[in-house]
Amino acid sequence: MASVFGARKAIQQQSIIPFPADIPIAEYGSDEAYTIERAGAADDGKAFQPELAHHLQNDSSILSLAVGEKYIYAGTQDGEIVVWSLASFELILRIQAHTRAVLCLYLSTDGKLLFSSAGDAIVNAWCPINLKRQYHIYSTYDVGDVFSVAYSTQFEMVYLGAQNTSIQWCSLSNSTSRPPPNPERHPDRRNHRFFDSTAHGGTSTPRPQPSRASSNEDGNVLEIDKAHMRHYAHFGYVYCMLLVRGASRVVDADEDMLISGGGDGTIKLWQLSGDPGTGIKEIACLGEDDAESVLSMAVDGSFLYSSKLDGIMELWDLDTKQKLRVIKAHRGDVMTLQMGWGYLFSAGSNGLARKYSTVQYGKYRNSSSNFSQKYHVLSQWKAHEGRILASAVTNFAGQQLYITGANDNSVSVWDITGCADEVEKSGEIMEDQLVKSLQEFVSYKTVSSRPDHAEDCRRGATFLRTLFKKHGAQTEMLNTDNRHNPVVFAKFRGNPATASERKKILFYGHYDVVSADDKQGNWIIDPFQMKGVNGYLYGRGVSDNKGPIMAALYGVIDLVHASQLDSDIIFLIEGEEESGSRGFKEAVRRHKDLIGDIDYIILANSYWLDDEVPCLTYGLRGMLHATVKVDSNHPDVHSGVDGSFMMDEPLFDLTTILAKLKGLHNRIQIPGFYDDILPLTAAEEARYDDITETLIRRNPENGPAEVLKASLMARWREPNLTIHRYKVSGPDGSLVSAHASAAISLRLVPNQEVDDVIKRLTEFLNDAFAKLDTHNHLTITIDNQADAWLGDPDNEIFRTLEEAIMEVWGPIGAPVRRPSAAASKQPQRKPSLVSPSLKPTPATSSSLTTASAAALPPLELTSETPPSTKQKGRKPLYIREGGSIPSIRFLEKEFNAPAAHLPCGQASDSAHLDNERLRVSNLYNSRKIFKKVFRELPQK
Amino acid sequence: MxxxxxxxxxxxxxxxxxxxxxxxxxxxxxxxxxxxxxxxxxxxxxxxxxxxxxxxxxxxxxxxxxxxxxxxxxxxxxxxxxxxxxxxxxxxxxxxxxxxxxxxxxxxxxxxxxxxxxxxxxxxxxxxxxxxxxxxxxxxxxxxxxxxxxxxxxxxxxxxxxxxxxxxxxxxxxxxxxxxxxxxxxxxxxxxxxxxxxxxxxxxxxxxxxxxxxxxxxxxxxxxxxxxxxxxxxxxxxxxxxxxxxxxxxxxxxxxxxxxxxxxxxxxxxxxxxxxxxxxxxxxxxxxxxxxxxxxxxxxxxxxxxxxxxxxxxxxxxxxxxxxxxxxKGLVTNEKSASPGATTPSTGKPENKTHLAPSNHQETVQSLSPQMHARTNVPDFSRSSTPGTTNSTSSPRARSPDFYHRDSSPHADFQRLSSHSDATSSSSKSQEQGNTKKKREPPQNTLLNVNSDTSQDAGPSRGIGSRASFGDPAKIAKFFPELHSK
Structure with missing residues (x-):
C-alpha cells in the first residue's frame, strides 16, 4: 500500500531508520474502502455488527465516560456528571459537578474515587457510589481547560493535564507538602486584572456567583503547590493521559507509569514518585513536535495505540519506543480509542465506530496466530449521529459492553458479546437473551384489529410457538373460529418424579397488540423496532403484553435450567385480546383435554398504580357494551319545512330515555342496580387506606387522602355508566334524522351478574320509551360483555406472589428522598374554575403518574445491601382495576381454579398509546418473580 | 511606539x-x-x-x-x-x-x-x-x-x-x-x-x-x-x-x-x-x-x-x-499573582522554595532539552548549571546573550538549549557566542554546520544505537516480521 504521508516531512524522516519506507501503513483513503476490506475478510464469517443494547439520551453533549462495576458515568457539556445503572440503564443520579464542560472522567483502579476535570480549571474527586465530593483540587496558575486527569493509587497522586501545556500533580496523602488552601487564589475567587476591571463608569462586570465553591463545601479543598507542575510538559494542550503498569521495561513492572499525549503530537512517558517534590520525570518522548495532536491512547501490553488528527492511528512499542505501524483509520479525527478483549475499538468525528483485530500482545495473544488478520476492520457501524467523543469498555452480567458517548447528546451501549473467538458460549442463558427475544417478538406487527396484519399475527404466533418449543415445551396452535388469530398453547412439564401430584399453573397472555401508526411522528422510535432508551424499552406491545409474556417464559426457562421446575406450566397466549378475545372461549373449550386440569391461573396484563410501588391486582370490573337505537318511519326531513310538535324526533327520544339512566351525582336509576354489590368489608377498606397513605406519602400532591380514597373506590368497586357517542342518519344542517343511536357501556363490579344487568337495563329503557308515547321504535343490542372478577387476596397464589415481589423488589415503600428541585418543577394543579360543582375533582390514573414522570428518580445511589441483611419492607399494594379482562373470569369458571393478576409495568407505560414502554428493571424483576412463583407456588 | x-x-x-x-x-x-x-x-x-x-x-x-x-x-x-x-x-x-x-x-x-x-x-x-x-x-x-x-x-x-x-x-x-x-x-x-x-x-x-x-x-x-x-x-x-x-x-x-x-x-x-x-x-x-x-x-x-x-x-x-x-507604557499585563511593582516572589514559603527551586529547575531544563524533542544528544548540563543563574538576571544587558543558533533544523528553538548548556558550563565560550558581531556573520558559519550535522546525521545514528540497546527485537519480529525482512 502506498503511503498517505507523501506530503508529511516528519513521518518521512521518521521512516529512514530503523525501518525505512516500509512502515506498514494501512491506508484506507475513504470510508467506502472499508467495505472492500471487510468483504475480503468476510470469508471467515466474522463480520460482526454489534447490537445496540441500550440508548441513553441526555440533553447535552457527552464529552467523557467512565464505567464502574455497576454504573456508567458520563461527563456533559453542561458540567454535569450523569450516572446510569448498568443493570437497568436507569438514570440513577445527575449532579452539577463543574461549571463548564466535563472533559475527562477517571475512575481509580481500585474503584474508590471518580475524578472529573473540566473547563472550569477544577479537578474534583467523588465517591463513585454516592457521588459525594471527596476532594476539590485547583491550581493557582491560569491553566485553562483541564483536559485530562489520572490518579495513581500506588503513589496516591492526582495528575492533571491542562490547556496551558502543563502537567500538575497533587498528593492526596501527603498533606504536609501542600500549601494551605488560600481561597483568594481559587479560580473562582482570585482577582483578575481583566475580568474584575472597571469600565470608565467605574463599574466592573458582575462576577458570576461561584455556586460550587460556596454552596457545596463538602470534601477537602486542595491547592496545588506552585512547584508541583511541569510547565511545557507538551507544547500543546495535554489532551489525554493514561496510568499504566508493566507496559515498559523502562519502569519497574510493579510501578505506576504516566503516559501523556499532547496537542503537539508527542507522547511522553513519565516516571512517577510518591514525593510530590520529586514529581514526574520524563523518560521517553515518542513522536515529533508537529502539531498532529494526540487525541486518545490505549495500551495493550507494551503496545500503545494513539489516535491523531485526520483519522491516523499509530502503534508504538513502549519497550523499544519504535513506531511499529501507522493506520489510516477514519476519514475524520479519531477521538477515542479503547482496547477490549483483544480488539481495538476506535470511534471518531464521523459518528462511526470500528472494531479491529490486533496483534493482541496482552493476554489474548494466542488468538493472533493468523498473522494476516491483524488490523483488519472486523466491523464498522454508525454509532451516533454526531461526533463520538468518549468510549469505555466493561464486562457486565456476562456481556461485553462497548459504550460510546457523542455530541448528539447520547450514550450508546453496544453488546459485543460473542465477537471474541475465545469466549465459549456457555450453557447458561445470558441475561440479554430475554431482551433479544422480546425485541424479535415486538418486531412482528401482530395487530389483531387490522385484517391487513393477519399474516403478521400468524408469523408472530409461529415465532412464539417456536420459542416455546426451543426451550422444551410441548406446543400446539389452537385454531379459532372464523379464522381469527390462533391461540398459542405451550406446556412445560415439571419434574417427572412428581408427575402424579404436581400442580398445574396456567399463564394467560396475548400476543396481539393495538395498532401503532407513526404518521404523526409522535413515536421516538419505530414502534415495531424495539429500542432501549434511558432505562426503558420502547415499542408497541412491550408492556401490553409481550414483555410480561417473555418475563414469564424466561422465568420458566431459568427453572428448567436449574432443574427446579416441579410443576407443569401451561401457557395460553391468545391473539385476539385487543379485539374482544374473539373465539378464545370456544377454542379453550374445544381443547380442554389438551390443556388438562389447572390448579392456578396467573396473568400479567396491567400496571402499577404509580411508577414506584409494586402492586398486585385482585379485582377487575366487568363491562357491558350496548347500542341503543331509535328509528322513525319517515326519512330524514327538514326541521323547518317538516318539523313540528307532531313530529317525534328519534334523537330527542333517544336522549330523553338515556337521560333517565342517571340521576343526581351520576347515580344510575335502574331499579335494583346496586342491590347485588358486595358491602365494603373492614379488610377491604384497610387496603384502600393503605394505598392512599402510600401514594400520598410519596407525593403529597395526590392528596387529600379522603378524596383519593373515594376516587379509587369509585373506580374499582362502584359501577358506572357511560354514553360514548351518538350517531344520526342525516348529514349536518337543519335536519331531523330518521335514525339515532348511542353507544353506551356499563362497568360492573363483582357480584353484579352481566345477564341480570342486561335484563334490567333493557326493561328500564323499554319502560321509559313506552312512556314517551312516540311513533318511533327502540332497539337495544348488546355488543360485548364481561363478568367482573374478584380474586381472593389471601389465597396461596397472592401470598406467593407477595413474597416474591417483596424479595425481588426489596423493601417497598421505604421513604425516598426526592430532589427538591424536581419537586418544584411540578406544575401547580389549579382547582377547576369551570365546574360550578363543589365536589372534589377525582384523581385519574394519569394524575397519579405525572409526579413520577416529571420528577427525577430517587436521589439515593446506594450500594445494594447483601441479601442476608435485606430489610423486609412492607407488602405490595393490593389494588383493583376499573378496566376489564373478559378472559380471566371465564378461565376461573372454566377450570374452577383461582386466578391472580401480577401487574408488571408502571402506570406511565403508555399501553395503547404512543411510545409504549416498559422499564428494563421491571422486565428483569418480573422474570425473577415468575421464576420464584413458578417454583414455590406448587409447594403451598 | x-x-x-x-x-x-x-x-x-x-x-x-x-x-x-x-x-x-x-x-x-x-x-x-x-x-x-x-x-x-x-x-x-x-x-x-x-x-x-x-x-x-x-x-x-x-x-x-x-x-x-x-x-x-x-x-x-x-x-x-x-x-x-x-x-x-x-x-x-x-x-x-x-x-x-x-x-x-x-x-x-x-x-x-x-x-x-x-x-x-x-x-x-x-x-x-x-x-x-x-x-x-x-x-x-x-x-x-x-x-x-x-x-x-x-x-x-x-x-x-x-x-x-x-x-x-x-x-x-x-x-x-x-x-x-x-x-x-x-x-x-x-x-x-x-x-x-x-x-x-x-x-x-x-x-x-x-x-x-x-x-x-x-x-x-x-x-x-x-x-x-x-x-x-x-x-x-x-x-x-x-x-x-x-x-x-x-x-x-x-x-x-x-x-x-x-x-x-x-x-x-x-x-x-x-x-x-x-x-x-x-x-x-x-x-x-x-x-x-x-x-x-x-x-x-x-x-x-x-x-x-x-x-x-x-x-x-x-x-x-x-x-x-x-x-x-500604558499597558497592563495579565498575570494575576503579580501585584504592581512587585519584583520579589509574592507567594510560596521561603524554606520550601529553597528546597524546591533547584530540583525543579533541573527538571524543567531536562524536560525542555533537545534530547526529548530532537534526535541530538546533549550532555547532562542540568547538573552543572547553577540554579538561579538564569532567573537572577535582572538587566537585559547584564548577561551576555547566548541566543539562538542559526540552523535550519525545525527544532532550532530547542536546539538553542544545547548552547545554553554550553554557556552555563563554560562562561567564556558563552561570552564569545554572545558577541553579536559574530552572530551577525552570514548563516554559513561553523556553528551552524556543527549543529546541522548533529541534528541530521549524528542524531539518527545515535538513535539507532540507543534504540537497539534496549527493547526486544525478538518481540518486534514476532509481530512485525516485515520490519526486519531487509
Missing amino acids: NFPDLLQVYKGSDEILLSKLILDPSHSILTQSFDSRLRLDMRRPHNGDGFGIGYYTEPKLGPEPCIFTSTIPAWNCVNLQRIASKTASHLIFAHVRATTEGSLSDDNCHPFCHGSLMWMHNGGLGGWKHIKRPLGARLADKWYLGVHGGTDSEWAFALYLDTLDRMGHDPSSPPAEGFGPSVLRQAMLKTIQQINDFIKEIPQSIIDMERLDTRSLLNFALTDGHSVVCSRYVSSATDEAASLYYSSGTTWEAKSRKGDYQMDRRDKGADIVLVASEPLTFERESWVTVPTNSILTIHRQTVMVHPIIDEYYSYNPYHSRSSQFAQD
Missing part, C-alpha cells in the same frame, strides 16, 4: 462573519478601543488613531490577504460596519492603534503584509531610535525598500521577512500549504533575537546619558494564511510582557442578549481559536493567559505554546514578574 495598541486574531475551521468578532461581542476590539481595561494610560485611553483588518479570502481570489485600514476611529467608521457584517473568513487579523510612533497615516496602520504574509505588533522596540539604523542596514534592499510607513512595527516586519529569506524561505513565493509552523516560529524567534542583539549594541554610555530604557515589548502576530504564530515577549527577566490571551472551543455564539458571546465546548476540539490583547468577553473560564516569553502557534486548529528560552526566561515556578514596566 504603539503601546496602547490592541490586536486580535481569529483562526477557525469555519468562516466567521467579521462582525461576530469585531463588532458584536461585549468587549469587542471596537469596544476595547474606547473601553480598554488593561491599558491604563489615562491621558489617552482611547485607541482612536486608526485600525486595520486583514483576512484571507477564498483561494480563487489569490493567497494574499485583503487588508482594510483606516485612520478614522474604529467606532466612527461606518464602512467598517458595512463590510464586517458582510464579510466572512477563516483567518482574520484585527488591530486598533493609538499613535505614539509614526504619523497618523494609512501607511502606519496594522496589519502589514507582504505577499501572503501578514503581521501585527503590540508593544515597542527598546531604544528604537538607536537601533533603527543598524536594523535597516541589515536588511536586503528588497525588504528595506518595502517599508512604506514610519513605525517600528513595520521595520520589525521587514526584519522578519529578511530573516525568513536568510533562512532559505522566500517570503514572496510561499509553498502552496504555507511555510509550516516550525519555520514561521523559528523565524519569529530569530527576529526577536536579532532585535535584542541590536539593542545590546547600543553603547552603555548612551544608555547612561539618555537614561535610555532598552526593554522591548514584542507581542507579534504573524500568519502566512495557513499557520499563525503569536509571541508574547519582554526583554526582561523581571518584567511582565504586554497582555495576550487565547481561547479555543467549538462554538462562538451569542447567548441570550446581543453581545453576550461565549466560547463553548461541545468536544475537546479547537474549531475556533481566538488570540487577543484583551479578552472579547467577560467569560473568565474561556480565556487563558499566553505565558510571558512564549510563542503561541496555531496550525490546523491545533494550538501549541512554546517557551522562548533565553536569559529572560525563568524556570522557577515561584518566579513572578512586575507589571510596572508594561503599565508605564
Whole structure:
C-alpha cells in the first residue's frame, strides 16, 4: 500500500531508520474502502455488527465516560456528571459537578474515587457510589481547560493535564507538602486584572456567583503547590493521559507509569514518585513536535495505540519506543480509542465506530496466530449521529459492553458479546437473551384489529410457538373460529418424579397488540423496532403484553435450567385480546383435554398504580357494551319545512330515555342496580387506606387522602355508566334524522351478574320509551360483555406472589428522598374554575403518574445491601382495576381454579398509546418473580 | 511606539462573519478601543488613531490577504460596519492603534503584509531610535525598500521577512500549504533575537546619558494564511510582557442578549481559536493567559505554546514578574499573582522554595532539552548549571546573550538549549557566542554546520544505537516480521 504521508516531512524522516519506507501503513483513503476490506475478510464469517443494547439520551453533549462495576458515568457539556445503572440503564443520579464542560472522567483502579476535570480549571474527586465530593483540587496558575486527569493509587497522586501545556500533580496523602488552601487564589475567587476591571463608569462586570465553591463545601479543598507542575510538559494542550503498569521495561513492572499525549503530537512517558517534590520525570518522548495532536491512547501490553488528527492511528512499542505501524483509520479525527478483549475499538468525528483485530500482545495473544488478520476492520457501524467523543469498555452480567458517548447528546451501549473467538458460549442463558427475544417478538406487527396484519399475527404466533418449543415445551396452535388469530398453547412439564401430584399453573397472555401508526411522528422510535432508551424499552406491545409474556417464559426457562421446575406450566397466549378475545372461549373449550386440569391461573396484563410501588391486582370490573337505537318511519326531513310538535324526533327520544339512566351525582336509576354489590368489608377498606397513605406519602400532591380514597373506590368497586357517542342518519344542517343511536357501556363490579344487568337495563329503557308515547321504535343490542372478577387476596397464589415481589423488589415503600428541585418543577394543579360543582375533582390514573414522570428518580445511589441483611419492607399494594379482562373470569369458571393478576409495568407505560414502554428493571424483576412463583407456588 | 495598541486574531475551521468578532461581542476590539481595561494610560485611553483588518479570502481570489485600514476611529467608521457584517473568513487579523510612533497615516496602520504574509505588533522596540539604523542596514534592499510607513512595527516586519529569506524561505513565493509552523516560529524567534542583539549594541554610555530604557515589548502576530504564530515577549527577566490571551472551543455564539458571546465546548476540539490583547468577553473560564516569553502557534486548529528560552526566561515556578514596566507604557499585563511593582516572589514559603527551586529547575531544563524533542544528544548540563543563574538576571544587558543558533533544523528553538548548556558550563565560550558581531556573520558559519550535522546525521545514528540497546527485537519480529525482512 502506498503511503498517505507523501506530503508529511516528519513521518518521512521518521521512516529512514530503523525501518525505512516500509512502515506498514494501512491506508484506507475513504470510508467506502472499508467495505472492500471487510468483504475480503468476510470469508471467515466474522463480520460482526454489534447490537445496540441500550440508548441513553441526555440533553447535552457527552464529552467523557467512565464505567464502574455497576454504573456508567458520563461527563456533559453542561458540567454535569450523569450516572446510569448498568443493570437497568436507569438514570440513577445527575449532579452539577463543574461549571463548564466535563472533559475527562477517571475512575481509580481500585474503584474508590471518580475524578472529573473540566473547563472550569477544577479537578474534583467523588465517591463513585454516592457521588459525594471527596476532594476539590485547583491550581493557582491560569491553566485553562483541564483536559485530562489520572490518579495513581500506588503513589496516591492526582495528575492533571491542562490547556496551558502543563502537567500538575497533587498528593492526596501527603498533606504536609501542600500549601494551605488560600481561597483568594481559587479560580473562582482570585482577582483578575481583566475580568474584575472597571469600565470608565467605574463599574466592573458582575462576577458570576461561584455556586460550587460556596454552596457545596463538602470534601477537602486542595491547592496545588506552585512547584508541583511541569510547565511545557507538551507544547500543546495535554489532551489525554493514561496510568499504566508493566507496559515498559523502562519502569519497574510493579510501578505506576504516566503516559501523556499532547496537542503537539508527542507522547511522553513519565516516571512517577510518591514525593510530590520529586514529581514526574520524563523518560521517553515518542513522536515529533508537529502539531498532529494526540487525541486518545490505549495500551495493550507494551503496545500503545494513539489516535491523531485526520483519522491516523499509530502503534508504538513502549519497550523499544519504535513506531511499529501507522493506520489510516477514519476519514475524520479519531477521538477515542479503547482496547477490549483483544480488539481495538476506535470511534471518531464521523459518528462511526470500528472494531479491529490486533496483534493482541496482552493476554489474548494466542488468538493472533493468523498473522494476516491483524488490523483488519472486523466491523464498522454508525454509532451516533454526531461526533463520538468518549468510549469505555466493561464486562457486565456476562456481556461485553462497548459504550460510546457523542455530541448528539447520547450514550450508546453496544453488546459485543460473542465477537471474541475465545469466549465459549456457555450453557447458561445470558441475561440479554430475554431482551433479544422480546425485541424479535415486538418486531412482528401482530395487530389483531387490522385484517391487513393477519399474516403478521400468524408469523408472530409461529415465532412464539417456536420459542416455546426451543426451550422444551410441548406446543400446539389452537385454531379459532372464523379464522381469527390462533391461540398459542405451550406446556412445560415439571419434574417427572412428581408427575402424579404436581400442580398445574396456567399463564394467560396475548400476543396481539393495538395498532401503532407513526404518521404523526409522535413515536421516538419505530414502534415495531424495539429500542432501549434511558432505562426503558420502547415499542408497541412491550408492556401490553409481550414483555410480561417473555418475563414469564424466561422465568420458566431459568427453572428448567436449574432443574427446579416441579410443576407443569401451561401457557395460553391468545391473539385476539385487543379485539374482544374473539373465539378464545370456544377454542379453550374445544381443547380442554389438551390443556388438562389447572390448579392456578396467573396473568400479567396491567400496571402499577404509580411508577414506584409494586402492586398486585385482585379485582377487575366487568363491562357491558350496548347500542341503543331509535328509528322513525319517515326519512330524514327538514326541521323547518317538516318539523313540528307532531313530529317525534328519534334523537330527542333517544336522549330523553338515556337521560333517565342517571340521576343526581351520576347515580344510575335502574331499579335494583346496586342491590347485588358486595358491602365494603373492614379488610377491604384497610387496603384502600393503605394505598392512599402510600401514594400520598410519596407525593403529597395526590392528596387529600379522603378524596383519593373515594376516587379509587369509585373506580374499582362502584359501577358506572357511560354514553360514548351518538350517531344520526342525516348529514349536518337543519335536519331531523330518521335514525339515532348511542353507544353506551356499563362497568360492573363483582357480584353484579352481566345477564341480570342486561335484563334490567333493557326493561328500564323499554319502560321509559313506552312512556314517551312516540311513533318511533327502540332497539337495544348488546355488543360485548364481561363478568367482573374478584380474586381472593389471601389465597396461596397472592401470598406467593407477595413474597416474591417483596424479595425481588426489596423493601417497598421505604421513604425516598426526592430532589427538591424536581419537586418544584411540578406544575401547580389549579382547582377547576369551570365546574360550578363543589365536589372534589377525582384523581385519574394519569394524575397519579405525572409526579413520577416529571420528577427525577430517587436521589439515593446506594450500594445494594447483601441479601442476608435485606430489610423486609412492607407488602405490595393490593389494588383493583376499573378496566376489564373478559378472559380471566371465564378461565376461573372454566377450570374452577383461582386466578391472580401480577401487574408488571408502571402506570406511565403508555399501553395503547404512543411510545409504549416498559422499564428494563421491571422486565428483569418480573422474570425473577415468575421464576420464584413458578417454583414455590406448587409447594403451598 | 504603539503601546496602547490592541490586536486580535481569529483562526477557525469555519468562516466567521467579521462582525461576530469585531463588532458584536461585549468587549469587542471596537469596544476595547474606547473601553480598554488593561491599558491604563489615562491621558489617552482611547485607541482612536486608526485600525486595520486583514483576512484571507477564498483561494480563487489569490493567497494574499485583503487588508482594510483606516485612520478614522474604529467606532466612527461606518464602512467598517458595512463590510464586517458582510464579510466572512477563516483567518482574520484585527488591530486598533493609538499613535505614539509614526504619523497618523494609512501607511502606519496594522496589519502589514507582504505577499501572503501578514503581521501585527503590540508593544515597542527598546531604544528604537538607536537601533533603527543598524536594523535597516541589515536588511536586503528588497525588504528595506518595502517599508512604506514610519513605525517600528513595520521595520520589525521587514526584519522578519529578511530573516525568513536568510533562512532559505522566500517570503514572496510561499509553498502552496504555507511555510509550516516550525519555520514561521523559528523565524519569529530569530527576529526577536536579532532585535535584542541590536539593542545590546547600543553603547552603555548612551544608555547612561539618555537614561535610555532598552526593554522591548514584542507581542507579534504573524500568519502566512495557513499557520499563525503569536509571541508574547519582554526583554526582561523581571518584567511582565504586554497582555495576550487565547481561547479555543467549538462554538462562538451569542447567548441570550446581543453581545453576550461565549466560547463553548461541545468536544475537546479547537474549531475556533481566538488570540487577543484583551479578552472579547467577560467569560473568565474561556480565556487563558499566553505565558510571558512564549510563542503561541496555531496550525490546523491545533494550538501549541512554546517557551522562548533565553536569559529572560525563568524556570522557577515561584518566579513572578512586575507589571510596572508594561503599565508605564500604558499597558497592563495579565498575570494575576503579580501585584504592581512587585519584583520579589509574592507567594510560596521561603524554606520550601529553597528546597524546591533547584530540583525543579533541573527538571524543567531536562524536560525542555533537545534530547526529548530532537534526535541530538546533549550532555547532562542540568547538573552543572547553577540554579538561579538564569532567573537572577535582572538587566537585559547584564548577561551576555547566548541566543539562538542559526540552523535550519525545525527544532532550532530547542536546539538553542544545547548552547545554553554550553554557556552555563563554560562562561567564556558563552561570552564569545554572545558577541553579536559574530552572530551577525552570514548563516554559513561553523556553528551552524556543527549543529546541522548533529541534528541530521549524528542524531539518527545515535538513535539507532540507543534504540537497539534496549527493547526486544525478538518481540518486534514476532509481530512485525516485515520490519526486519531487509
